[in-house]
Amino acid sequence: MENDPRDERPGEADTSSEGVPAPEGPANLIDTDYVIGQDNLATSKLGFSIDLHGKVFTISALVTVFFVVLTLALQAEVEPLFNALRDWLTGNLAWFFLLAGNIFVLLCLGLIVSPLGKVRIGGMHAKPDFSYTGWFAMLFAAGMGIGLMFYGVSEPMSHFGAALGGTSVEDGVRTDWAPLGAAAGDPEAAARLGMAATIYHWGLHPWAIYAVVALALAIFSFNKGLPLTMRSIFYPLLGERVWGWPGHVVDILAVFATLFGLATSLGLGASQAAAGLGYLFGVPEADATMVLLIMGITAVAIVSILAGVDKGVRRLSEINMGLAVLLLLFVILVGPTLLILTGFFQNLGGYLVNLPALSNPFGREDANFSQGWTAFYWAWWISWSPFVGMFIARVSRGRSVREFLIAVLLVPSLVSVLWMTAFGGTAIDQFVNADFEGVRDAALELQLFVMLGELPLTAITSFVGIVLVVVFFITSSDSGSLVIDTITAGGKVDAPKPQRVFWAIIEGVIAIALLLGGGLAALQAMAVSTGLPFTLVLLVGCYAIVKGLMSEPRG
């Protein structure tokens, strides 16, 4: 016998070429009898193989069909219902969302400086699966890229406009949408407040939401040996019961939020991209354009998921990051360069100064802003967190907790500050210093292009903008399909490939059905409403992270 398998470094595995992991070092596996895939249905009798978690897949599929049919058939009835549900949640439970958001940020910041930050995801000697560039590109592409494209210009302008307009009170209730106490008639103060409010919505808090889910899943999957699926977060609380119905419910809810979040974004995004194409190139804004866009996006996403995380998703994400950096540099260099560079630090400062007031969950006087904007955003980010968090978890093995949190929380927040400063700052500058009102008056999805239209090389930059929007949709769609497939396969990442394709197609089909039949906005309201149950899941996640990390060796 050449090898003694009990040896920590068997002769064969010692040749440390790429792909052969060095021994992963100590980690503290959870002792469970559960075998991953034990509840799965596996067959290859249909001409292709399937391997699915019977209950999670079946019920997710039925719930999906039910909601799509319901929305299509009774659109007029369900739309006000779903919207009312979302508005009730963000209105009456705004304090809960804001409070929870603060807990997530504080926990993440605390972990960065605590000794627990030394724990390594995947065991003490685990090596990262992806380079910094690839890793970082995937974090952004899955989590926020598309939003930055649409809101980078429009949100700073909205808050700036509202703040400049000052407060207005009717019957003792504020009717304006300005953040905090507004800044009536003072463009400089309004710009500062508008940028601070925007960065608040795109900075530490959303990334902390993603980080909590991602870290909890990463720890319980790579270090504790539990399946990569949402239910594993509950292990410290429920023990072996997570393999039963409580776990099924959490997983099904995650599939629901992810699938409908993605499908409705795809549908609404297609109409926005079509509007952009119409504005720039005169492409008719017909249903056919949008359906073709969705089919195109889905087709590329399928190619990407067949190529896999490394050769598909990572490569697309890197291309996208490269393009986004080029566009950002272009706006910085060609736009008001000095203003943007000084603005970066001013806005960062303004954000930190206003952060306590903006994130205060209680006794807010700016109810429209804190409920209509902040609480809505928090519910939205949180409803996306199972998808983004699980994807981040999957690609983060080999990073220490501290490294992970710096890369998932601090660096993206700074990038958001820079992005918002460049795009929003330029638009505000055009408005204040050049009396250009085009951006403010344009439709939301066109504001980016109107702003770029005031800069040179419009044709090129706008084209890059459209490409970015489309590719960000592709990277969301492919990573989302992988996540849904993993959850419905009971945490197996090596389930047969046709299943991934199935989910990508379902996303596209739902988007097209709702686009043509109506109900995209209604179903999106429903998806955002899942933010409430997932806020509870994330709070459990906080407890699980601390408990899980405490029992890990630190090196």
Added chain:
Amino acid sequence: MYKKLMVPVDLAHIEVLEPALQVAADLARLYAAEVCYVGVTSTTPSSVARTPEEYQHKLDDFARQRAAEHGCPISARTLSSADPAADLDDLLLQAIGDVGADLVVMATHPPKHLGAILPSHGGKIATHTDISVFLIRPTEG
């Protein structure tokens, strides 16, 4: 003729591999060659092992047990990936060089309609390597 035979092994589906394992052992005895089992596992917990390290241990044990049964030297090597279903072919091709194999013996399924979109691993390996590849189809059915 051959000095080192590489046999891709999936510990989750040993029953499907049995003919390939048998053929590899027979050839190894005929040519006095060495066999190397190569397993590819996910970095996330799988149905077989909860860490790549555990997979390596299980594959080592399996190789030892089979070495005794077949009467030929068998070593084992485990490769891991974040997305094994997609990276399998590339990892196996890389492993051919790493282990210095001069023949691959692997189990494969009969051609299917989906083959155009999702080609079989065996076929993919054979078209991308210089060394000989012996694809073993299931004996019945």
